[in-house]
Amino acid sequence: MDWTLIISRAVEAGIGSEAIIYALAAIGLNVQFGYTGLLNFGQAGFLAIGAYAIAVTVATFGLPFFLGVGIGLLLAAVMALLLGIPTLRLRADYLAIVTIAAAEIVRLVVRSVALSDTFGGTDGLQAFSGSFYDMNPYPPGEYGIPPIIGFDNRSMWVLTVGWVLVAVASFILFMAMKSPWGRVLKAIREDEDAVRSLGKNVFSYKMQALVIGGVIGSLGGFIFALSRSAVQPDLFSTDLTFYAYTVLILGGAARILGPIVGSMLFWLLLIFIGTGMEEAVNSGAITFITVNQVGAIRLMLVGLGLVLLLIYRPQGIFGDKREISLDAR
Amino acid sequence: MHAESVPAGKTAALKAFEGMAAEPGVKKPDPILVVDNVVRRFGGLTAVNVNHVEIQRGSITALIGPNGAGKTTFFNQLTGFDTADEGQWTFNGQNMNGVSAYKVARQGMVRTFQLTKALSKLTVIENMRLGAQAQRGENFFRGLIPSLWRGQEDEITLQAEELLEQFKLDAKRDDFAGSLSGGQRKLLEMARALMGKPELVMLDEPMAGVNPALTQSLLGHVKNLRELGMTVLFVEHDMDMVRDISDWVIVMAQGEVIAEGPPDGVMSDQRVVDAYLGAHHDAPLSAEEEERQLHEAEAELDATLEKEVKE
Numbered sequence: 001m002d003w004t005l006i007i008s009r010a011v012e013a014g015i016g017s018e019a020i021i022y023a024l025a026a027i028g029l030n031v032q033f034g035y036t037g038l039l040n041f042g043q044a045g046f047l048a049i050g051a052y053a054i055a056v057t058v059a060t061f062g063l064p065f066f067l068g069v070g071i072g073l074l075l076a077a078v079m080a081l082l083l084g085i086p087t088l089r090l091r092a093d094y095l096a097i098v099t100i101a102a103a104e105i106v107r108l109v110v111r112s113v114a115l116s117d118t119f120g121g122t123d124g125l126q127a128f129s130g131s132f133y134d135m136n137p138y139p140p141g142e143y144g145i146p147p148i149i150g151f152d153n154r155s156m157w158v159l160t161v162g163w164v165l166v167a168v169a170s171f172i173l174f175m176a177m178k179s180p181w182g183r184v185l186k187a188i189r190e191d192e193d194a195v196r197s198l199g200k201n202v203f204s205y206k207m208q209a210l211v212i213g214g215v216i217g218s219l220g221g222f223i224f225a226l227s228r229s230a231v232q233p234d235l236f237s238t239d240l241t242f243y244a245y246t247v248l249i250l251g252g253a254a255r256i257l258g259p260i261v262g263s264m265l266f267w268l269l270l271i272f273i274g275t276g277m278e279e280a281v282n283s284g285a286i287t288f289i290t291v292n293q294v295g296a297i298r299l300m301l302v303g304l305g306l307v308l309l310l311i312y313r314p315q316g317i318f319g320d321k322r323e324i325s326l327d328a329r
Numbered sequence: 330m331h332a333e334s335v336p337a338g339k340t341a342a343l344k345a346f347e348g349m350a351a352e353p354g355v356k357k358p359d360p361i362l363v364v365d366n367v368v369r370r371f372g373g374l375t376a377v378n379v380n381h382v383e384i385q386r387g388s389i390t391a392l393i394g395p396n397g398a399g400k401t402t403f404f405n406q407l408t409g410f411d412t413a414d415e416g417q418w419t420f421n422g423q424n425m426n427g428v429s430a431y432k433v434a435r436q437g438m439v440r441t442f443q444l445t446k447a448l449s450k451l452t453v454i455e456n457m458r459l460g461a462q463a464q465r466g467e468n469f470f471r472g473l474i475p476s477l478w479r480g481q482e483d484e485i486t487l488q489a490e491e492l493l494e495q496f497k498l499d500a501k502r503d504d505f506a507g508s509l510s511g512g513q514r515k516l517l518e519m520a521r522a523l524m525g526k527p528e529l530v531m532l533d534e535p536m537a538g539v540n541p542a543l544t545q546s547l548l549g550h551v552k553n554l555r556e557l558g559m560t561v562l563f564v565e566h567d568m569d570m571v572r573d574i575s576d577w578v579i580v581m582a583q584g585e586v587i588a589e590g591p592p593d594g595v596m597s598d599q600r601v602v603d604a605y606l607g608a609h610h611d612a613p614l615s616a617e618e619e620e621r622q623l624h625e626a627e628a629e630l631d632a633t634l635e636k637e638v639k640e
């Protein structure tokens with residue numbers, strides 16, 4: 001068994017683009033679910049909007065890259081508003097139903113045959129990240145700490161931008177949650193009527209949380225598209241949303257560092273287990289499964305891990321048990 | 330009691346009600362709240378059906394009535410937590426029908442809930458701070474820059490600490506509200522409502538579950554609110570308390586206002602006795618109690634006799 005390979009892949013995944021994408025998706029969910037108690041099950045749709053905004057703007061229409069970024073942020077905000085207006089006055093479960101459906105609608109629209117001239121159908125879009133990589137300050141070469149960590153200059157550029165986005169989003173959230181604004185959100189999570197009786201416009205605050213969380217999710221979509229230099233519709237299925245929730249719960253909801261550490265650990269463990277099992281099968285240490293079965297078993301282990309986590313540490317790694325919103329009310 | 334020791338607010342309130350007819354819907358000299366024809370039905374049940382009621386500014390008014398009379402539902406209508414099927418009401422002359430709950434609170438009409446709503450995952454002091462109105466830091470962008478709201482936050486904290494002390498909750502300042510007892514939560518909710526400096530405070534059974542000694546001091550606080558110029562409307566089942574602090578009593582039964590008047594007058598009103606108090610509401614509850622009352626009466630009689638004999 002090649003332990004260097006296993007550890008190297010796991011560590012690279014823990015700080016790589018996947019960790020960034022899911023950290024951003026989970027930071028968005030943290031604003032909505034962790035702090036405000038809103039169940040957005042359509043986070044994948046917000047990432048899709050971010051990713052496709054860049055891809056369509058540049059690859060389909062030949063417009064500038066930064067215009068695509070602007071359109072992505074704007075569309076994410078608009079989608080949040082459209083979802084929030086009819087549902088935020090209703091019970092929490094309605095938002096969950098509407099968002100899960102909306103995210104699927106986004107995915108089905110971008111993969112539709114009728115609109116394949118614009119969105120590229122099931123194949124998606126490529127060739128839109130040129131101007132992003134033209135800005136790359138890293139000269140060609142290998143970067144990292146051999147033999148464990150090694151990234152090429154393109155990856156370095158994506159990772160730098162990605163982690164800066166994570167840091168900026170987390171810092172803004174940190175400041176916001178310390179402020180009286182954050183206090184209102186946390187109060188809404190517990191009892192909307194009490195907050196209303198104190199003269200706060202609950203609907204407006206919930207809408208703000210939905211928009212902010214969605215926009216942060218679309219940042220994850222940007223990194224998703226740029227790190228691959230391609231977008232495909234089926235990358236934005238409901239799995240993505242549920243993995244993001246897993247990440248959030250693993251790290252600890254309603255904690256600033258929760259989504260970041262959760263995402264790093266999630267990808268580190270996932271790749272560690274996956275590569276480890278593959279290596280074990282290849283070297284003959286494990287004989288009762290084949291390499292093709294590793295993927296499925298890995299997911300079963302993730303599921304088992306999540307169940308154990310919810311039973312023994314429902315507040316996640318950083319959470320405060322008295323303050324989680326996962327418990328029975 | 331000497332005349333000058335009666336506080337100004339109480340004197341004013343009593344004067345306002347002087348000689349007022351004790352009948353449902355009677356006009357008040359300076360009403361802060363005027364309610365007309367408010368109806369709320371749940372299916373076939375008419376929970377609230379109030380023809381006309383006025384609440385005198387600067388007074389303490391009690392709203393009493395049997396369980397299910399519609400008191401809480403009436404509160405919900407007035408404060409925008411539930412929509413009335415019919416009717417309108419004005420607060421400070423402004424129409425409030427259809428105004429959403431948070432706007433009602435901002436206009437100065439703040440209520441508490443019969444089923445306490447302490448925010449248990451916030452600390453006691455954070456609960457209190459939340460109650461303050463017009464906070465600069467409650468805007469997302471301004472919230473990001475602490476220097477814009479720190480000063481105001483400090484003022485709010487001072488005000489909160491003062492109130493906590495009054496309500497004997499200062500020792501719990503940094504505890505999660507979820508760790509408070511039921512009675513302490515009632516106190517916290519009332520104190521939090523006062524953070525918004527309301528004009529009209531509507532309390533739904535504020536003393537339920539609060540121990541007698543603390544009830545006494547809370548009664549003092551409620552009276553003090555009147556001295557500070559606030560108007561208090563409260564629901565309560567404890568008749569001693571109603572008698573002690575209210576200037577005026579409104580009685581509801583089956584959704585309607587069946588009687589109004591000064592505390593003592595209302596409690597001897599036959600309709601109120603029939604609908605709410607019961608014929609024996611002053612009667613002893615147990616044999617021991619009866620014995621005790623008898624002894625008291627005898628002792629009193631003896632004392633007067635002795636006095637008379639001496640003279």
Ligand SMILES: Nc1ncnc2c1ncn2[C@@H]1O[C@H](COP(=O)(O)OP(=O)(O)OP(=O)(O)O)[C@@H](O)[C@H]1O
Pocket residue numbers: 371374376394395396397398399400401402403443
């Ligand atoms: N949401 C609701 N749906 C159906 N019926 C309701 C609802 N809320 C209240 N009611 C009914 O309306 C009537 C008035 O209830 P309300 O809670 O206003 O009484 P109350 O005077 O506050 O009583 P209590 O002194 O016990 O608190 C009751 O008969 C109750 O069953």
Ligand SMILES: [Mg+2]
Pocket residue numbers: 400401402443533
């Ligand atoms: Mg009630």
